[in-house]
Amino acid sequence: xxxxxxxxxxxxxxxxxxxxxxxxxxxxxxxxxxxxxxxxxxxxxxxxxxxxxxxxxxxxxxxxxxxxxxxxxxxxxxxxxxxxxxxxxxxxxxxxxxxxxxxxxxxxxxxxxxxxxxxxxxxxxxxxxxxxxxxxxxxxxxxxxxxxxxxxxxxxxxxxxxxxxxxxxxxxxxxxxxxxxxxxxxxxxxxxxxxxxxxxxxxxxxxxxxxxxxxxxxxxxxxxxxxxxxxxxxxxxxxxxxxxxxxxxxxxxxxxxxxxxxxxxxxxxxxxxxxxxxxxxxxxxxxxxxxxxxxxxxxxxxxxxxxxxxxxxxxxxxxxxxxxxxxxxxxxxxxxxxxxxxxxxxxxxxxxxxxxxx
Numbered sequence: 001x002x003x004x005x006x007x008x009x010x011x012x013x014x015x016x017x018x019x020x021x022x023x024x025x026x027x028x029x030x031x032x033x034x035x036x037x038x039x040x041x042x043x044x045x046x047x048x049x050x051x052x053x054x055x056x057x058x059x060x061x062x063x064x065x066x067x068x069x070x071x072x073x074x075x076x077x078x079x080x081x082x083x084x085x086x087x088x089x090x091x092x093x094x095x096x097x098x099x100x101x102x103x104x105x106x107x108x109x110x111x112x113x114x115x116x117x118x119x120x121x122x123x124x125x126x127x128x129x130x131x132x133x134x135x136x137x138x139x140x141x142x143x144x145x146x147x148x149x150x151x152x153x154x155x156x157x158x159x160x161x162x163x164x165x166x167x168x169x170x171x172x173x174x175x176x177x178x179x180x181x182x183x184x185x186x187x188x189x190x191x192x193x194x195x196x197x198x199x200x201x202x203x204x205x206x207x208x209x210x211x212x213x214x215x216x217x218x219x220x221x222x223x224x225x226x227x228x229x230x231x232x233x234x235x236x237x238x239x240x241x242x243x244x245x246x247x248x249x250x251x252x253x254x255x256x257x258x259x260x261x262x263x264x265x266x267x268x269x270x271x272x273x274x275x276x277x278x279x280x281x282x283x284x285x286x287x288x289x290x291x292x293x294x295x296x297x298x299x300x301x302x303x304x305x306x307x308x309x310x311x312x313x314x315x316x317x318x319x320x321x322x323x324x325x326x327x328x329x330x331x332x333x334x335x336x337x338x339x340x341x342x343x344x345x346x347x348x349x350x351x352x353x354x355x356x357x358x
Contacts, residue, residue: 146171
C-alpha cells in the first residue's frame with residue numbers, strides 16, 4: 001500500500017475506508033488502488049490550505065520487513081507481533097496500519113521492499129533481520145527503524161552505542177555468538193562421547209564469519225574437532241547432512257540464519273533420519289526433531305520491538321532509546337528425539353531445562 005498524505009483527510013473518510021471492506025484478510029491483501037483513489041479523490045475537492053494542516057486523527061503507518069516469503073511462513077513470530085500490538089490497544093486498520101513485506105530471503109527483494117516501505121513514509125519500520133536493517137539504513141536517516149534480531153549493532157554501525165544509539169535506529173541485540181561455548185557444553189553433556197561436531201552456517205547470514213570463528217574457538221578450548229558447512233541454497237541442505245554422516249560427526253550445531261530457520265521442518269526430519277543430535281539457538285526449531293536449544297527468548301524480542309514502536313509513536317526518539325540486550329536465556333530439550341537416538345539425558349540437564357518436549 002502506498003501511504004498517502006492524509007493530514008487533511010477527515011477521520012470519517014478514513015474510517016469508512018478502513019471499515020467498508022477495502023481492507024480484508026487481516027490487512028495483508030488490501031485493495032490499495034481503491035483506497036488511494038478514495039483518499040485522493042476526496043482530497044481533490046478540498047482547499048489546499050485545509051489539506052496541508054496536520055490532523056490529530058492521522059492513523060500511524062508501521063512497516064514490517066520480514067525475511068520469509070509469506071505470512072504463513074512467518075506465522076510463528078508474526079502472530080506474536082500482532083498480539084503485542086493488540087495488547088497495547090492497537091487494532092490493525094482501525095487505529096494503526098501494519099504494512100508487512102516478505103522478501104523470501106532474496107537480497108534484491110530486501111532492497112526493493114525496503115525502498116517500497118521507505119517511500120510510503122511510515123511512522124516507523126520494524127526490521128526483523130540484519131539484511132532488512134542494512135537496506136533500510138541505506139535509504140533513510142530520518143524514519144525510525146526498530147531492529148529485532150540484530151547481533152552487534154555497534155560493530156556494524158547501526159548505533160553509536162547501546163546506551164545512546166544516536167541515530168534513527170534502535171532495538172534488540174542478540175548474543176548468539178557469545179553463547180557458542182555454552183551450547184557446545186550442553187551438547188557434550190547430552191552426548192558424552194562427543195568429539196567431532198559439524199557447524200551448519202547460512203551463507204546469506206551477515207554474521208557467518210564471526211559465527212564460524214566463535215564456534216571454532218569454543219571447540220578448540222574443549223578439545224572438540226569442528227568443521228563448518230555453508231548452506232547457500234535449499235539444494236545444499238540434504239548433501240550437507242550426508243557429508244556430516246560420512247565424516248563421522250557425533251553431533252551438529254545449527255547456526256542462526258533466515259534460510260535455515262525457514263527449513264526447520266526439513267532439517268529436523270533430516271536430523272532424525274541421520275540420527276544426528278543437533279543443538280540450536282532458537283527454541284522454535286526444536287520441536288521438529290532437533291535435540292535441544294539454548295538462547296534468548298525470540299518471541300519476547302518481537303514483543304519488546306512493539307514496545308519500542310509504541311514509545312516512538314508517543315514521541316520518543318530512537319536516538320534516546322537504549323538498545324536492549326537479553327537478560328535471560330532458556331534451555332529447551334526434546335526428550336522424544338533423545339529417546340529415538342538412545343540417549344539418556346543427565347538428570348542435571350533435565351531439571352535445568354525451561355521446557356521439555358515429550
